Amino acid sequence: MSAGAPPIVRIQGIVKDFRPGLGLRRRRVLHGISFSVREGEIFGFVGPNGAGKTTTLKILMGLIRPTSGAASILGHDVGETSFRRHVGFLPENPYFYDFLTGREILRFYARLSGVPRARLRARVDELLAWVGLTRAADARLRTYSKGMLQRIGIAQALVHDPSVVFLDEPMSGLDPIGRKEVRDLILRLRSEGKTVFMNTHILSDVEMVCDRVAIIVSGRIRFEGATHEFLAGGEPEADVVLAGLPPETAASLEEDFRARLRGVAERIELRVAEKLVNPLLRAAITAGAEVVSVTPHRMSLESIFLSAVEEDRARRNRAGGEERT
Amino acid sequence: MISRVFTIAWNTGREAVRSKLLYTLFFFALVLICASMILANISYVERNRILQDIGLASIRFFSVAIAIFVGVGLIHKEVERRTVYTILSKPLSRGEFLLGKYVGLVGTLWLQAGIMIAVFAGVLLLREIPLEAGHAAAFSLLAVELAVVVAIATLFSAFTTPMLASLFAGGVWIAGNLTRNLRDMGADSGIEVVQQATALLHRVLPDLASFNLSIEAAHGLPVAASDVWLPTLYGAAYAAIVLVGAVSVFERRDFK
Numbered sequence: 001m002s003a004g005a006p007p008i009v010r011i012q013g014i015v016k017d018f019r020p021g022l023g024l025r026r027r028r029v030l031h032g033i034s035f036s037v038r039e040g041e042i043f044g045f046v047g048p049n050g051a052g053k054t055t056t057l058k059i060l061m062g063l064i065r066p067t068s069g070a071a072s073i074l075g076h077d078v079g080e081t082s083f084r085r086h087v088g089f090l091p092e093n094p095y096f097y098d099f100l101t102g103r104e105i106l107r108f109y110a111r112l113s114g115v116p117r118a119r120l121r122a123r124v125d126e127l128l129a130w131v132g133l134t135r136a137a138d139a140r141l142r143t144y145s146k147g148m149l150q151r152i153g154i155a156q157a158l159v160h161d162p163s164v165v166f167l168d169e170p171m172s173g174l175d176p177i178g179r180k181e182v183r184d185l186i187l188r189l190r191s192e193g194k195t196v197f198m199n200t201h202i203l204s205d206v207e208m209v210c211d212r213v214a215i216i217v218s219g220r221i222r223f224e225g226a227t228h229e230f231l232a233g234g235e236p237e238a239d240v241v242l243a244g245l246p247p248e249t250a251a252s253l254e255e256d257f258r259a260r261l262r263g264v265a266e267r268i269e270l271r272v273a274e275k276l277v278n279p280l281l282r283a284a285i286t287a288g289a290e291v292v293s294v295t296p297h298r299m300s301l302e303s304i305f306l307s308a309v310e311e312d313r314a315r316r317n318r319a320g321g322e323e324r325t
Numbered sequence: 326m327i328s329r330v331f332t333i334a335w336n337t338g339r340e341a342v343r344s345k346l347l348y349t350l351f352f353f354a355l356v357l358i359c360a361s362m363i364l365a366n367i368s369y370v371e372r373n374r375i376l377q378d379i380g381l382a383s384i385r386f387f388s389v390a391i392a393i394f395v396g397v398g399l400i401h402k403e404v405e406r407r408t409v410y411t412i413l414s415k416p417l418s419r420g421e422f423l424l425g426k427y428v429g430l431v432g433t434l435w436l437q438a439g440i441m442i443a444v445f446a447g448v449l450l451l452r453e454i455p456l457e458a459g460h461a462a463a464f465s466l467l468a469v470e471l472a473v474v475v476a477i478a479t480l481f482s483a484f485t486t487p488m489l490a491s492l493f494a495g496g497v498w499i500a501g502n503l504t505r506n507l508r509d510m511g512a513d514s515g516i517e518v519v520q521q522a523t524a525l526l527h528r529v530l531p532d533l534a535s536f537n538l539s540i541e542a543a544h545g546l547p548v549a550a551s552d553v554w555l556p557t558l559y560g561a562a563y564a565a566i567v568l569v570g571a572v573s574v575f576e577r578r579d580f581k
Contacts, residue, residue, distance in 0.1 A: 018581065061414045063580040081418050089414035095406045097336070099343045111332040112415040156411060166414075 006075060007036035008164050008195045009043075009060065014069035016055055016219075029055050030219045032069065037164075037212075042186060042196040044210035044227070046203065048309055052219040053199040054092060057168050060197075061089050073164060085114050088157030092168040092199070094149060098142035102133050102152050105141060106159050113160030127155040131185070147178040154185055164195040171205055183209055203305060215308050218316070222308035236274040238296050240281065243267045245289035253280060260307055267292055271307070329417050333425025334432060341395060341433040357383040358445050373454050377543035380445045385467055385539065388438045389498060392430070392471050396478025397490035399426050400571075404580060413580075420572040427479050427568060434471045438464070462553045463542035469560035470536035474498060476564040477531070480571040484578070500526075501533035531563050 016030040030052045037043040047053050058064040059071055062078050076083040096105050106124045115123055128134045131151040136144065144152065150170065157165055170186070171179040179202075186209050189196050200206055206213055207227065214224040245253075245268050254261045257280045259272040272280055274296065281291060361379035400423065403409040412422060442464050446456055477497050481490035504527045511523025535556040541548050 018579075058410075058580065061410070063410060063413060065577075065579060081416050084414060084416040087414065089411060091407060091410040093407075094411060095408055096411070097340065097408060099340060100336075108332065108336055109411070109415065112329055112412065112417055114329075114416060153411075160415075 008039050008074060009037035009197060010070075010072045011035055011056070011060075012070045014056070014059060014071060015067045016052075016059065016064065017067045028219065030059075030066075033216065033219070033221045034069075035214045035221055035224050037195060037197055039195055040190065040193055041211040042190050042198060042209050044206040044213040045197065045199045045216065046201065046206055046213055046305060047216035048201060048305075051216045053201075053216060054168055056216070057166055057197075057199050060166060061087075085160055086163045088160070088162035088165040090150075090153045090157045090165075090167045090170055092172060094153040096141050096149070096152065096156070098140060101138050101140055102128065102144070102148075103137040105152065106155055109156040110159045115160050123159060123161075127159055130158075131155045132181075147174055147181070150174060150178065150182060151185075154182070158189075162194070164197065165189060166197045166199075168199045169201070170198060171200065171202055179205065215305055217308045217312045220312075222312075236296065237271055238274050238277050238294055240270045240272060240277060240284075240294050241267050241292040242270065242284050242289040243292050245284060246287055249284070249287040249289070253283060256283070260310060262310075326421055329421050330425040330428060333412075333417075333422055334429035337399075337426050337429025338433045338436075341430065344395070355441065355444055357387070358441060358448060361448065373452060374543050376448070376452060377454070378539070380448060381463060381539040381542060384438060384441045384445060385470075385537070388434060388441070388467065388471055389474055391437065392434055392474040393478050393491055393494045393498065395430060395434075396475045397482050397487045397494055399430060399475075399479055400482040400575065401485070401487050401490065404578075407580075409580060419575050423479065423483065423572050423575050424568070427475060427571075430479075431472050431475050434475065435468055438467060438471065457542070457545055459538065459542040459545060459548050462548040463538040465553055466536040466538055466556055466560075469557050470533060473531050473533070473536070473560050473564045473567075476567040476571070480567050480574070483571045483575040497530060498533065501531040502537075503534075504530045504532055505534045532559070536560060 012034050013032045014030050014034070015028065015032050017026040017028050019026050033052070033056065045053055045056065055064060059066050060073060060078055062081070062084075065079075071078045074083055074086055097108075100108065103124060106127055107120060110120050110124060125134070128137045131154055133148060133151055133155070136148060141149065141152065150173075154167075154170070157167070167186070171182050174182060183205060186196055186198065190211075198206075198210065210227045212224070212226050215222045240259075243266060250261060250268055253259055253270060257270075257272050257276045259270040259276075259280065262269045262271075270280065277294060281294070285291065358380050361376045361383065364375065364379055403412070403426075409422070413419065446460075449456060474494070478490065478494040481493045485493070507523045508527040511519045514520065538548060538552065540546070541552075
């Protein structure tokens with residue numbers, strides 16, 4: 001995508017409140033999230049369960065209305081319907097009419113998507129071959145395995161040849177072979193010039209296929225950027241393990257050096273920027289701590305993901321503590 | 326728009342045709358229509374009228390029962406099973422989806438009622454009972470009644486569970502058949518509040534008794550053209566208003 005080209009997907013300040021039950025109380029699940037997806041990339045939307053990934057995707061698909069904020073795909077507000085002929089969607093654990101055969105369900109979706117009658121038969125056959133279901137095409141969907149349903153799900157998302165495809169946990173529940181097949185299908189989509197938006201919590205898959213990622217934790221975007229920047233770039237860090245560190249010093253080290261602290265038995269592990277290792281060690285030794293080890297740390301998507309989750313947990317604990325006091 | 330509505334309608338019909346529940350009810354209706362011959366033979370008097378009463382009542386009751394039982398799950402099932410996710414991600418509005426489901430079920434019910442009517446006509450022919458204009462009028466208004474009942478079931482299906490929706494839709498059907506009597510009773514009461522309340526109920530609830538020409542058909546009584554086209558017009562308007570309400574409710578829903 002050229003630098004000035006508008007993004008394919010744009011989310012700006014989306015807030016979503018749900019009202020559990022019949023009461024007036026509202027629960028905020030998205031706190032003003034913003035990010036964008038560029039043309040031709042595989043974008044990974046990553047987060048733990050309950051982070052707000054599926055809610056965001058449902059807002060993009062028009063299945064849920066945002067409380068406030070704006071979302072657009074291909075420059076159209078997500079509340080419109082006509083532009084959806086350029087959009088494909090695979091929900092998490094998709095369910096289809098199981099009284100239909102694989103061929104019938106694809107014809108059904110193709111008709112809904114406005115595939116011309118003259119092209120319909122050939123397109124359905126082409127898709128069935130593309131996802132490797134030609135032999136099972138005339139079997140009812142109730143006889144399909146989970147992997148086959150996932151593939152028919154991908155086929156229905158592509159039957160109208162969309163330019164942008166949204167996949168919600170496309171590899172969830174699949175065995176390693178199934179995951180590899182779906183991963184290959186996603187890479188093929190990119191090679192065909194399509195934009196892919198993928199919700200997932202399987203980080204290894206994200207590292208393997210995604211060009212860019214956004215990490216969402218508790219309804220807030222924690223990171224957005226290129227996957228290779230996360231993997232190779234970023235500030236180098238080190239893990240420092242200390243023994244005999246007084247608790248009050250641990251807290252001040254955490255604060256002064258922006259270190260992330262984890263208690264391991266009677267030791268304390270601190271992850272800190274490499275350039276801050278020496279001053280941190282000096283402060284720790286002065287406080288009477290013993291240095292057990294210092295290990296350079298390679299940033300991985302998993303570490304970013306976990307630290308975002310931990311930060312969020314700490315933030316909520318602090319908020320809870322302040323509320324109690 | 327029409328092709329998308331038709332695609333949903335066709336698929337709804339296909340689902341209904343492949344549904345076991347529907348076949349069970351359909352089978353019972355056919356058995357009862359045929360059994361009406363035996364039941365009529367038990368009687369010494371007015372065998373032909375009894376046969377027609379039972380046959381017409383069976384067609385009406387089972388058609389309405391299928392309309393309610395299938396209709397109340399029409400939208401709810403799609404949401405519960407999440408089939409709606411992939412469908413609404415296509416270039417299709419929620420209104421088109423709901424209309425397609427409605428048209429599909431009404432079409433299926435008309436086809437089924439048509440088969441039941443054909444069996445009933447066969448029974449009449451065996452008993453050498455002539456098919457008259459009253460029969461045609463009764464069957465036409467049954468079709469209108471089914472369209473109204475499915476619209477009501479669809480409305481409830483758009484926002485509540487099948488269990489509650491079947492209670493609501495069944496309740497409306499029973500009340501709709503009694504609303505004329507209620508209005509008349511209210512008028513006879515001489516109390517203004519009761520008169521106004523029963524008149525209001527008669528206006529709000531569907532006047533389903535106006536679609537029932539079974540007595541005229543069974544007794545060979547004359548039926549004026551206005552007895553058919555006025556209720557048809559009324560039924561079409563009522564179903565349209567209810568469907569607009571159903572679409573409006575469905576449009577506001579979040580599919581969590």
